[in-house]
Amino acid sequence: MKSIPSLLAATVLTAALAAPAMAQTVRMGTEGAYPPYNFVNDAGEVDGFERELGDMLCQIAGLECAWVTNEWDSIIPNLVSGNYDVIIAGMSITDERDEVIDFTQPYFPPDPSAYAALAGAGEDVLAGVVAAQANTIQAAHVASSGATLVEFASPDETVAAVRNGEVDAVIADKAYLVPIVEQSGGELEFVGEDVVLGDGIGVGLRESDGELKQKLDAAITQLKEDGTLNTLIRKWFGDEAQTF
Amino acid sequence: MRGRRRAPPPFPMFASCTDPSTLSGFPWLACYLTTGKHLAFYFSFLVVLALLVLAAPAALAMGLGAALARRSRIGPLRWVAGLYTSMVRGVPDVIFFLFVPIALDQAIEWTRHKLLCPDVTEPIRRGNDFVVCAQAKLPLSSADAWVHDVYGFLLALIAYALVFGAFAANVLDGALKAVPKGQLEAAQAIGMSPGQVLRRVHVPQMWLYALPGLSNLWQILIKATPLLFLLGIEDVVYWARELGGAKTQIFAYPHPDWRAWYFGGLMLFYLLLTWISQRGYERMMTRLARGQKVAGA
Numbered sequence: 030m031k032s033i034p035s036l037l038a039a040t041v042l043t044a045a046l047a048a049p050a051m052a053q054t055v056r057m058g059t060e061g062a063y064p065p066y067n068f069v070n071d072a073g074e075v076d077g078f079e080r081e082l083g084d085m086l087c088q089i090a091g092l093e094c095a096w097v098t099n100e101w102d103s104i105i106p107n108l109v110s111g112n113y114d115v116i117i118a119g120m121s122i123t124d125e126r127d128e129v130i131d132f133t134q135p136y137f138p139p140d141p142s143a144y145a146a147l148a149g150a151g152e153d154v155l156a157g158v159v160a161a162q163a164n165t166i167q168a169a170h171v172a173s174s175g176a177t178l179v180e181f182a183s184p185d186e187t188v189a190a191v192r193n194g195e196v197d198a199v200i201a202d203k204a205y206l207v208p209i210v211e212q213s214g215g216e217l218e219f220v221g222e223d224v225v226l227g228d229g230i231g232v233g234l235r236e237s238d239g240e241l242k243q244k245l246d247a248a249i250t251q252l253k254e255d256g257t258l259n260t261l262i263r264k265w266f267g268d269e270a271q272t273f
Numbered sequence: 274m275r276g277r278r279r280a281p282p283p284f285p286m287f288a289s290c291t292d293p294s295t296l297s298g299f300p301w302l303a304c305y306l307t308t309g310k311h312l313a314f315y316f317s318f319l320v321v322l323a324l325l326v327l328a329a330p331a332a333l334a335m336g337l338g339a340a341l342a343r344r345s346r347i348g349p350l351r352w353v354a355g356l357y358t359s360m361v362r363g364v365p366d367v368i369f370f371l372f373v374p375i376a377l378d379q380a381i382e383w384t385r386h387k388l389l390c391p392d393v394t395e396p397i398r399r400g401n402d403f404v405v406c407a408q409a410k411l412p413l414s415s416a417d418a419w420v421h422d423v424y425g426f427l428l429a430l431i432a433y434a435l436v437f438g439a440f441a442a443n444v445l446d447g448a449l450k451a452v453p454k455g456q457l458e459a460a461q462a463i464g465m466s467p468g469q470v471l472r473r474v475h476v477p478q479m480w481l482y483a484l485p486g487l488s489n490l491w492q493i494l495i496k497a498t499p500l501l502f503l504l505g506i507e508d509v510v511y512w513a514r515e516l517g518g519a520k521t522q523i524f525a526y527p528h529p530d531w532r533a534w535y536f537g538g539l540m541l542f543y544l545l546l547t548w549i550s551q552r553g554y555e556r557m558m559t560r561l562a563r564g565q566k567v568a569g570a
Contacts, residue, residue, distance in 0.1 A: 053407050062515070097421075099505060
């Protein structure tokens with residue numbers, strides 16, 4: 030019985046030692062649960078705006094890239110401990126996060142966040158019990174708004190909590206909620222005003238990874254200048270989406 | 274630890290599944306249940322079974338080793354075994370499951386860094402970052418996704434073996450003490466060496482007393498397998514949550530919240546597994562009791 034794990038370990042070791050100094054692969058960490066930013070499609074592959082953008086950035090910067098999914102909750106710890114090299118997961122640039130990791134320039138403008146609730150619930154829900162994904166700018170916003178915050182590990186659970194009456198409303202990036210509200214057959218609706226939070230979405234990197242940051246920054250600049258980035262944003266977020 | 278994507282199986286499986294939006298009823302369901310994502314879900318059941326099949330003997334070996342070491346005449350051996358069992362049994366499992374793979378992973382990479390990149394002068398710990406040279410990474414960044422998967426699985430397996438080994442050590446220790454002294458004395462009397470007594474009489478007779486405790490441990494091990502999810506391994510819980518969540522039309526197969534169905538399925542799977550185990554335990558008990566004088570067997 031012991032021979033199977035040791036055989037596997039040997040395989041891993043040989044694979045690891047056989048190719049010491051080949052081209053570095055940049056491992057791209059994403060959540061895979063936040064359409065249209067990033068999600069795992071029915072074939073089991075990472076898909077969405079950030080998949081397409083990330084592949085473009087890698088191509089421009091001449092990098093070999095591989096995609097990795099990771100729970101949102103541990104996405105920063107696992108970046109700094111070196112399990113992957115960048116976070117490209119709809120992560121807004123905030124001062125708090127900037128203390129722990131670095132960000133490239135934004136590849137997505139500050140996007141409004143919106144509240145959704147069961148149809149006919151009225152604006153009172155904004156001061157009631159509000160669901161948000163843990164460790165997001167929306168969760169921080171609810172906490173400071175005076176409403177009761179209930180945090181969930183995944184975006185999907187925040188919406189499910191509204192549907193089953195566990196909370197009064199959910200707050201998330203509007204781009205995430207729009208298809209959910211539109212396709213709910215009138216069950217859900219937006220309530221209250223949109224709020225603009227954060228300084229836009231950037232690629233997260235380890236603070237010690239200055240070289241990679243420069244490469245990605247240059248690639249983002251190029252995509253901004255030639256208009257490709259705006260085309261990509263409109264493709265995934267519709268014509269009304271904010272662009273650069 | 275982390276979740277990693279393995280290369281997706283060919284998709285779609287049937288030619289008729291190329292445009293699911295035109296389908297309904299059974300054909301839709303058949304296509305839905307054979308998407309690449311679902312195949313990964315089915316595969317994850319094998320991952321759970323593989324963990325059980327590998328972790329159980331590994332834990333048993335650890336446990337037997339520790340139980341025998343605790344009875345050893347060599348002091349340090351006794352102390353190490355005692356420290357190991359009381360420490361693991363005294364710390365919540367979840368903490369060990371989270372600690373062991375991370376600590377092990379960093380220890381391995383740290384050692385490899387020192388061995389493979391002696392010229393790098395920058396420290397490994399830079400502020401928040403844990404940075405080892407590219408050659409020291411395990412697995413290498415350039416390794417295939419499956420290598421990363423296997424590596425993560427092995428780290429988890431070690432954590433399971435460590436935790437359950439400590440509990441098994443206690444069970445086996447008790448069982449070793451339960452063997453009637455007369456049996457050992459009789460073995461000695463016919464001229465067996467201490468090693469022979471241990472191998473031919475003590476350990477073989479001990480299993481009968483160990484089995485109820487080990488069977489308990491096995492059931493707990495089965496029920497602890499969803500902790501794989503905590504370690505970022507794409508196990509049955511990960512996929513049930515991922516597949517069960519409501520899907521908008523950005524997905525090929527939109528559907529409402531189906532988590533209850535998926536988790537219900539998992540419940541059946543685990544019930545079946547523990548039921549089969551119980552059957553197996555009863556049969557083993559009858560077999561082991563043959564020829565030994567015990568009450569009720």
